[in-house]
Amino acid sequence: MAKVIRMPLLSDTMTEGKIVVWNKKVGDTVKSDDVLADVETDKATMEVVGYEEGTLLHIGVEAGQAAPVNGIIAIIGKPGEDFKALLDAESGGAAVAAPAAEVAAAVAAPAAGGAKVALPAGAKEIRMPLLSDTMTEGKIVAWNKKVGDTVKGDDVLADVETDKATMEVIGYEEGTLLYIGVEAGQAAKVNEIIAIVGKPGTDVSAYVAAEKSGANAAAPVAAAAPQAEAAATTAVAAPAASTSNDSRVKASPLAKKLAADKGIDLSKVNGSGDNGRITKKDVDSYVPSAAPVAAASPAGAASSYVAGVESFDEIEITNIRKTIVRRLTESQFNALHIFLTIEIDMDNAIAARAGINDVAAPAKVSFNDMVVKACATALKKHPMCNASWRGDKIVVNHHVHIGVAMAVEDGLVVPVVRFADNKTMSQISADVKDFSGKAKSKKLTPTDMSGNTFTVSNLGMFGIDQFTSIINTPDACILSVGAIKQVPVVKNNQVVPGNIMKVTLACDHRVVDGAVGAAFLQTLKKYLENPVTMLA
Numbered sequence: 001m002a003k004v005i006r007m008p009l010l011s012d013t014m015t016e017g018k019i020v021v022w023n024k025k026v027g028d029t030v031k032s033d034d035v036l037a038d039v040e041t042d043k044a045t046m047e048v049v050g051y052e053e054g055t056l057l058h059i060g061v062e063a064g065q066a067a068p069v070n071g072i073i074a075i076i077g078k079p080g081e082d083f084k085a086l087l088d089a090e091s092g093g094a095a096v097a098a099p100a101a102e103v104a105a106a107v108a109a110p111a112a113g114g115a116k117v118a119l120p121a122g123a124k125e126i127r128m129p130l131l132s133d134t135m136t137e138g139k140i141v142a143w144n145k146k147v148g149d150t151v152k153g154d155d156v157l158a159d160v161e162t163d164k165a166t167m168e169v170i171g172y173e174e175g176t177l178l179y180i181g182v183e184a185g186q187a188a189k190v191n192e193i194i195a196i197v198g199k200p201g202t203d204v205s206a207y208v209a210a211e212k213s214g215a216n217a218a219a220p221v222a223a224a225a226p227q228a229e230a231a232a233t234t235a236v237a238a239p240a241a242s243t244s245n246d247s248r249v250k251a252s253p254l255a256k257k258l259a260a261d262k263g264i265d266l267s268k269v270n271g272s273g274d275n276g277r278i279t280k281k282d283v284d285s286y287v288p289s290a291a292p293v294a295a296a297s298p299a300g301a302a303s304s305y306v307a308g309v310e311s312f313d314e315i316e317i318t319n320i321r322k323t324i325v326r327r328l329t330e331s332q333f334n335a336l337h338i339f340l341t342i343e344i345d346m347d348n349a350i351a352a353r354a355g356i357n358d359v360a361a362p363a364k365v366s367f368n369d370m371v372v373k374a375c376a377t378a379l380k381k382h383p384m385c386n387a388s389w390r391g392d393k394i395v396v397n398h399h400v401h402i403g404v405a406m407a408v409e410d411g412l413v414v415p416v417v418r419f420a421d422n423k424t425m426s427q428i429s430a431d432v433k434d435f436s437g438k439a440k441s442k443k444l445t446p447t448d449m450s451g452n453t454f455t456v457s458n459l460g461m462f463g464i465d466q467f468t469s470i471i472n473t474p475d476a477c478i479l480s481v482g483a484i485k486q487v488p489v490v491k492n493n494q495v496v497p498g499n500i501m502k503v504t505l506a507c508d509h510r511v512v513d514g515a516v517g518a519a520f521l522q523t524l525k526k527y528l529e530n531p532v533t534m535l536a
Contacts, residue, residue, distance in 0.1 A: 001451055002057060002077030004086055005036065005050045007067040008129075017041050018066045019073065028056050030076055032445050033255065033280040037063075037073070052076045052447055057083050117210035123198030124173040126157065128188040138162050139187045140194070149177050151197050156256070158184075158194070168256065173197040179204050185316055251278035258283045261441060331473045335389070336509040339468050342521045344528050346484050346499040352531040356425065363429040368404070368458045371481055371503075372428050374527040376400045376420035377534050379454055382520040386453050388474035389510045395474075403452035403472055404432055406439050413439050414455060414472055415448045456481060466502045476511035477520075480504040501528075 007017050020038040024030055035047040036056075058075040061067040072090055075083045119125065128138050138160040145157055156168045157177075179196040182188040193211055196204050251259070251266050255278045259266050262283070269286045271278035305311050349370055357364050379386040379400050387396040400421040403414040415435035417428055438444045455472040460483035469480045482502040489498030503524070507517040527534045 002075050002081050002083040002086060003050075003052045003054070003447065004072050005048070005052065005074040005076060007039070007061075007069050007071050007073050008048065016066045016068045016071075019061050019063050021063050022059060024056050026056050026059055027079075030054060030056050031280070032447075035277075048073070050074065050076060051445060053445070054447075055079045055081075057081060058087075060087075117207050119196075119207050120198065120202050120204060122175070123178065123196055123202055123204055123207075124171075124175070125193050126169070126171040126173065126195040126197065128160070128182075128190050128192050128194050129169065137187045137189050140182050140184050142184050143180060145177050147177050147180055151175060151177050169194070171195065171197060176200045176202075178202055179208060181208070255280050255283045258441075258443070327473065328470045331471050335471045335473065335476075337471065338507050338509045338512075338514060338517070339504055340507065340514065340517045340521060341466065341502060341504040342525055344501045344503060344525050345489070346501045346528065349528050349531055350484075350499055363426050363433060365425045365429045366432075367460070367484065367501075368456070368481065369425050369429040369432060370528065370531065371458065371479070372402050372404065372417060372420055372432070372456055373423075373425050373534055374524050374531075375454060375456060375479060376402055376423075377527055378520055378523040380421055381523055382516065384512055384516050385477045385505075385507070385520045387476050387511050388453070389476065389508055390474070394511055397453040399453065401451045401453045403449075403455035403475070404435065405455060405457040405469075405472070406436060408439050408442075413444055413449060414452060415439065415444055416450065416452045418451065455479070460484065460501070466504060468504050469506055471506050471508055476508040477517070478506045479524075480506065 017039040018041075020040050022037045023035050024037075030036070030050060030053060032051050032053050033049060036050050037048050039046050039048050054076045055078065056074060057077050060072045060074060067073050072087070075086060077083060139162075141159040141161050143158050145151060145155065151157070151171060151174060153172055153174050154170060157171050158169045160167055160169050175197045176199065177195060178198050181193045181195060188194050193208075196208075198204070251269075251271065256266065258264075258280055259269070259278075264283060264286055266278055266283075269278050269282050270276075272282050346367075349367065353365055353367065353370060383396050383398075386400060387394055399419060402417045402420040404417060405412060405414050415432075415438070417423070417431045417435075420428060423431070435444065435448065438448065452472065452475055455469075455475050455478040457469045457478060458481040459467055460481055463483050465482040465485055467480050467482065469478045471478050480503065482504075484499050484501045487498055487500050488495050489500065490496075491498070503521070505517050505521055507514075
């Protein structure tokens, strides 16, 4: 499905950005960390990274022209894909621009009482940027600078966690870090002051107190002196022009994040991008020297405790976890869940998997890969299980995109195997393994996790023989897969050893009736008990 790239909000005073140059043209293939364009704001010329993969279908603003904040500047999708509906929806209403407008209005809204305190001369605010049109706050994961440190214009001040990813905040101001307004581990509202940079020794305490009391909100931001302008951005936009110090590493935000995760010194990586800029591809292909890298301490190490003393640990709720809770709560209370369970004889599937992995598969096929393939094939015969509830209509999908639930440290992610019905088990296996690697290193993109029409959740590897799942909206169904258990079964009037797997289908009763769900499970059972029938 085509994706819209919008002009990001790079400061609380920005209303538009000028496209200096496009680095891609219509028809070009775009990677998730490619720099699409250089954009000039009132603060600097910055790079816009789309974080979407596909073909550049449309450029909405020509080089030399300006685009309003949140306006469509490009569309990325599949070659030849029709994107006219996205443009029609944009021209048909102003709803898409509302979030940015709401932020601006909130900044300018008058507040009662109090005398306005000016920001000391030379001091600059850094505010929490708006990273998406649905974002309301961002959590400071870590500060990379402390009060008193010297700050360069392209230094990454902090890492900020949203409900989508962890991104970098670059202040684009030089001086001394005078104030940190939000401690690591805490969240800040969009446009809230998170830091102040200025001359060493500048006292900003009176200004901070006025901001916290609301006294400074009595006048619009535009009335503030130029030195009060905020300049904050994220991994969506990084400085395009080199700084006065040419020895500083030039790298895409995604490359910096990946290098940090892998413990790679970017100064040792050769950049293949424009002007030697380091990209994700350069970091992925980098072979480090023999010098050992210090091992990180285990993420899940248990806290020390004293026997006989009551104690506990508090775990902060991540934005990812908040999103999981919100979506599952909405599903639990909106979708009318019914659950259907069936037992499947896996003897033939076990034999078939062994044969496939011995002679045919370039990638080893798991039982879960076989389940995904069987579901995809069965959904073509039972399209209502491949549908979704949309309020006043039911959408029955012709394509089959299967979400595969995966556990990660922060919770649960569901990357999507696209057109699973047209893929072999080996291709499905390769996709799932690729997603698993991305999930562990936190490199899954929003595109990887969108578009699902049906979901599979498997806890069999943990020995769970049966469970139920909450439907992963907008899907109408989710399949819960248990472990294969060796149990006695009756075959030809004889009690013999057998391998049984229980699966439970959760259905949204607004879309899928019990008989429809049961028929789907019967077809799924037929495919898994006779895997060769999936290939016919």
